[in-house]
Amino acid sequence: MKRLKSLLIATVLFLGTSQTISAQAKTAHVDVNEIISKMPAMLDAQKQLEKLSATYDAEYKTMAQEYQTKVDKYEKEAGTVGDAVNQTRQAEVQDLVKRITDYRDNAQKELQKKESDLVKPLMDKIKASITKVGKAKGYQYVLNLADLLLADGPDLTADVKKDLGF
Numbered sequence: 001m002k003r004l005k006s007l008l009i010a011t012v013l014f015l016g017t018s019q020t021i022s023a024q025a026k027t028a029h030v031d032v033n034e035i036i037s038k039m040p041a042m043l044d045a046q047k048q049l050e051k052l053s054a055t056y057d058a059e060y061k062t063m064a065q066e067y068q069t070k071v072d073k074y075e076k077e078a079g080t081v082g083d084a085v086n087q088t089r090q091a092e093v094q095d096l097v098k099r100i101t102d103y104r105d106n107a108q109k110e111l112q113k114k115e116s117d118l119v120k121p122l123m124d125k126i127k128a129s130i131t132k133v134g135k136a137k138g139y140q141y142v143l144n145l146a147d148l149l150l151a152d153g154p155d156l157t158a159d160v161k162k163d164l165g166f
Contacts, residue, residue, distance in 0.1 A: 026140040028154040030130055033146055035157060036122065040166055045118035052114060056107040063100045070096065129163045130156070 036042050074089045081089075133156050134142040145151050 026138065027143065028134065028137070028139045028141070028156050029143045029145050029148060029151045030155065030160055031145040031157045032126060032130075035126055035160055035164070038161070038166065039122060039126070039164065041125075042119070042122055045115075045122065048118065049111065049115055053111060056111065060100070060104060060107065063096075063103060067093070067096050067100060125164070126160070129160050133159045133163050 070093060074086075074093065078086055130142050137156065137159070139154075139156075142156060
């Protein structure tokens with residue numbers, strides 16, 4: 001009877017240990033940041049965003065220069081023109097400030113939208129590749145390296161890059 005109990009306890013402990021080992025073996029990690037930073041399509045997207053940003057910056061600088069020129073002119077002439085002209089000019093400057101602020105805000109929103117439109121399909125493609133590679137290699141969980149404190153298991157980054165074609 002004691003022998004049977006001991007055998008039963010040993011069997012339970014063995015099965016519990018093998019389940020733990022099995023669960024650990026089915027987890028891997030991948031470095032999504034490395035993949036996206038080296039992905040050719042992402043590099044093209046970054047170039048597009050930089051070009052669009054440069055266009056917005058140039059227009060913003062032009063508007064800011066126009067503002068500064070008007071302010072300088074109006075300050076020089078403020079003493080020689082009447083109050084009605086100064087009030088009109090003040091309203092004109094305030095309108096210009098509002099247009100500049102609105103332009104800057106809209107440009108930022110458009111850049112964020114463009115970035116989202118360019119990056120989302122790439123992230124979806126990466127996610128699909130990670131899923132494909134992980135399942136092909138028999139893993140139940142594939143974690144992002146950036147979210148891990150310890151990454152001592154299998155790294156699928158190279159396999160995912162290969163699957164994506166770079």
